[in-house]
Amino acid sequence: MAEAPLIQIRNLSKSYGSKLVLKNLSLDIFPGQVIGYIGPNGAGKSTTVKILTGLIPDFEGDVIVDGISMATGALEIKKLIGYVPENAEIYDVLSPMEYLDFIGKLYGMEEDTLRDRTKKLLMAFGLAANADDRMDTFSKGMKQKVLLISGIIHNPKIIILDEPLSGLDANAVIMIKELIMRLSNEGKTIFYCSHMMDVVEKVSDRILLINKGEIIADGTFQSLKQDHSDTLERIFSKLTGRQDQANGADAVINAFD
Amino acid sequence: MIHTFLINLLNLSMDKIFLRFVSFFYPVLAKTGVDIIQLNEILRVKLTMDNRRPKAMFAARKNAMNNGQQSPWLINFFTILIGFFIGLVLFLTGMPYVGETYYFIIFMVLMALTLISDFTTVLIDTRDQFILLPRPVNDRTIAVSRILHISIYVLRLALLQGLPALVIVGFIDGILAVPVFFIQILEATFLSILMVNIIYLVLMKSVRPQRFKDIISYFQIGFSVLVFATYYLLPRLINVSVLGNINLLTHWWAYLLPPVWIAALNELLIHSSRSGVTTSLLAIMGLTLPVAGLWFVAKVLAPGFNRRLSVMATSEGNNNTSTQVKKAGKFNLIEKLSNLAAPDPVENAGFRITWKLAARTREFKMKVYPAFAYVPIYFLYFALNGKGQTISDRLEKLQNSHTYVFLIYLSTFIMSAILMNISMSEKYKSAWVYYALPIAEPGKILSGMYKAIVTLYFLPYCLVLSIGIVIVWGPQAINDLVLAFLVSLIYGILMALFMVKGLPFSKPVVAKQGGGKMITSLLILAFIGGIGFGHYFLMRWEMLIWIGIIPAFFINWLMFRYYKKQTWDNIELSQV
Incomplete structure (x- = not known):
């Protein structure tokens, strides 16, 4: 890849109190890549995402997105990024139309384009009939769809998805997987965090495995397979130091004795 | 159907008036680096959400209503009704100061309690962290939107609550007293904000974030008990007509009560014949203190306040404090x-x-x-x-x-x-x-x-x-x-x-x-x-x-x- 990296992370460290969550992380991400970002609970995954989306402003090291430094141009960077958070926070007394109108305008979109696009997107996600219902009656999957739309409404260059499939039904999952491929073909860079190894295996063209604040594997699924094991699940468990999974299961069985 | 439609229309127009009013300040704000379009959007959405949020103040009555969904217009009506009942106190005009002092005591206590019980959820809306922060909105815009949001909320409450008394005062002291009373209401409102801010700050300094929300809910419980108790017991314990004839200023502690200072303005301007130097001094105090108080809040209390709020909102704030269940005796x-x-x-x-x-x-x-x-x-x-x-x-x-x-x-x-x-x-x-x-x-x-x-x-x-x-x-x-x-x-x-x-x-x-x-x-x-x-x-x-x-x-x-x-x-x- 001859292009300049879209996201450059250099010696990124972050600690909460005395606990070091990220240890000198360095990383280059190129335009059009779909990054599968995986790691065990507490490995530093969401901290990385929060730094990348500007939610955590104080950190050590450099984060440069599209030539802009996070330390000085966080606002410009936020314009380039669409973020779908994991914890599904949403103003649920609003309707999807109202909520998306609000989000779109925060990105500075024009009313007409925004309304038009919102309608089309709601239609595409099968929410057209609920466009004007308050979201407090929505199912988890429906709210997740609205969140997904709010992450792509401004047509961002970079899309950061944190466990985006939670609550979605099989049809929606197929659609999102397809959507990720298509967005990547359009030149979007996608940062995909998940615990669902089979999905990550399929959608990403580069997999990053983080453990205890450090990246311990970086490459295509094919290359990881050659070096380590045959499924992503096994690779994950081998590299994150839990080869004794069988022992874990033993311990569970033994607990009944 | 038409009925609810009209109600919604009225409420919308009310918010619109406030937004229009706020928009007068936009050119000034724009110069300080606030994004006006974003600010307007945030305010509009926050006000809409306020209208759709059930109020704690009427939580007790909520059970009686069929679904717990309260019409905002009904709440406005209740606020005006309560304002009317407090306004009746103004008829206690036996002695100088008395009626207005009582009025403003009740006004301020009610205001402060409503602010604490209803507005805390708005102040500590943790969702903002995930909805507003990832968007390209700068800090100043968020901070200003928060201040304006609180101001609009408080002013709306103050106006509704004070409206009946404005009319009553017009009947008692003549039409000239009405604009004076308006200023007095603003004084009382600002002083209430100051009170609430101090309470919050003390609480935040002394307790852990998780406990904070619990303490707020105890405040709410205390509030409903207080309203209940005053309603049932006060008329039994106190003979209201006796109250009207107390000469407040013969008691030294009366000079320490902010409501007395506020009432002094009416004394000075409307009943100038019976007011002396003390009254003018009190009136001046009543006018300057809210301004000084607001400055104090903005300069000294607010910065730490916002920082603490954001700590509370992020997971970092919660990380350090353990949620482990205490195994106490x-x-x-x-x-x-x-x-x-x-x-x-x-x-x-x-x-x-x-x-x-x-x-x-x-x-x-x-x-x-x-x-x-x-x-x-x-x-x-x-x-x-x-x-x-x-x-x-x-x-x-x-x-x-x-x-x-x-x-x-x-x-x-x-x-x-x-x-x-x-x-x-x-x-x-x-x-x-x-x-x-x-x-x-x-x-x-x-x-x-x-x-x-x-x-x-x-x-x-x-x-x-x-x-x-x-x-x-x-x-x-x-x-x-x-x-x-x-x-x-x-x-x-x-x-x-x-x-x-x-x-x-x-x-x-x-x-x-x-x-x-x-x-x-x-x-x-x-x-x-x-x-x-x-x-x-x-x-x-x-x-x-x-x-x-x-x-x-x-x-x-x-x-x-x-x-x-x-x-x-x-x-x-x-x-x-």
Whole structure:
């Protein structure tokens, strides 16, 4: 890849109190890549995402997105990024139309384009009939769809998805997987965090495995397979130091004795 | 349909007026680096959400309304109505200062309490962290939007609450007093904000973030009790017409009350003939203090305030403070108590889940805890219900009578408050475990629940009451107390049998009560009321009461056995 990296992370460290969550992380991400970002609970995954989306402003090291430094141009960077958070926070007394109108305008979109696009997107996600219902009656999957739309409404260059499939039904999952491929073909860079190894295996063209604040594997699924094991699940468990999974299961069985 | 449409229209237009008003400042704000379009959007959405959010102030009344969905216009109407009732105080014009001072005392207290109880959720909206922060909105815009949002909220409240008094003052002191009064309302509003800010700051400095929300909900509980108590007791305890003739300024402490300073402005400008140097000094103080206070809030308190709020909102703030359940001695004691009261494993599970969820569920506490205070208030209300006597006379009469049994019987009010709420929860879906697990005798869970309610809430409460009663009325009350307690327990089981047809915290919070249930509950109440009066008339024969305890105990035992045998057919299941 001859292009300049879209996201450059250099010696990124972050600690909460005395606990070091990220240890000198360095990383280059190129335009059009779909990054599968995986790691065990507490490995530093969401901290990385929060730094990348500007939610955590104080950190050590450099984060440069599209030539802009996070330390000085966080606002410009936020314009380039669409973020779908994991914890599904949403103003649920609003309707999807109202909520998306609000989000779109925060990105500075024009009313007409925004309304038009919102309608089309709601239609595409099968929410057209609920466009004007308050979201407090929505199912988890429906709210997740609205969140997904709010992450792509401004047509961002970079899309950061944190466990985006939670609550979605099989049809929606197929659609999102397809959507990720298509967005990547359009030149979007996608940062995909998940615990669902089979999905990550399929959608990403580069997999990053983080453990205890450090990246311990970086490459295509094919290359990881050659070096380590045959499924992503096994690779994950081998590299994150839990080869004794069988022992874990033993311990569970033994607990009944 | 047209009706609700009109209401919505009125509310929308109200917000529009405020937004229009705020937009006058936009050019100035734009120069300081605020993004005007984003600011306008954030304010518009926040105001819309405020209108759709149920208010804590009317939480007590919410049950009466069918769905808990309150129309914002109704709330505005209530605010104006309350404003009107406070405004009536202004007619106390016997002495200078008096009417207005009382008015502003009530105005400010009400304002501060409403701010604390209703606005905390807005201030600590953790969702902002995930919805606003990832968007390209700069810090200044967010900070300004927060300040303006609070200001709009407060001013709307102040105007609605003060509107009736503006009119009343026009009648009393003439048309000129109206603009003066408007300024006085603003003074009072700013001083209330200052008060609230100080309270928040002290709380935030002294307690951990998690505790903060709990303390706020205790504030809300205290607020509803206060409103209730003033409504029932104040007219009994104080002769209002006497109040009007107190010469406030002969008491030195009056000079320390901010409402006096505010009232001074009216004295100075409208009744200049009877005002002197002191009044002008007080009036000047009243004018400068809010401004100085606002400056103090903006410069000194607000920065730390916002920082603390953001710490509270992010996970970092919560990371450090552990949410681990304390294993204090008190809990061990209750655990032992639960093993003693409910030895059967299923019953024990029912006991413990009721105890733990009741103690930790904020909504439950909000609805039930005020009832603990209502009982003595009701009692005093009925007991002091005599005309033409001084309070000490009435109290003496009270001590000579046997009315104390009613204190225990009134406590059944707590029992029904707990029972009516115990099966409801916003997180009722977690109750799937009851349906998924092989529970052959769900009656055991119910009996565990009932035992928990009695041992942890009702019995301690009655014990405290009894100790008080024995101190005031002497030990001959003991047999009455025991009997009344047992009869109350019968009432409790009857209520539980007929009214509470759900497992603990297993049903959604909708007050959907059929007419049949209302009648049942009234019948139960009438039955127990009859027994209570019977008890009252038999009280002169001490022995009879002692004997009465035996059948009461036996009936309790029988009914409880029956209650324990409830099957799945008797329990209303809810969709999980």
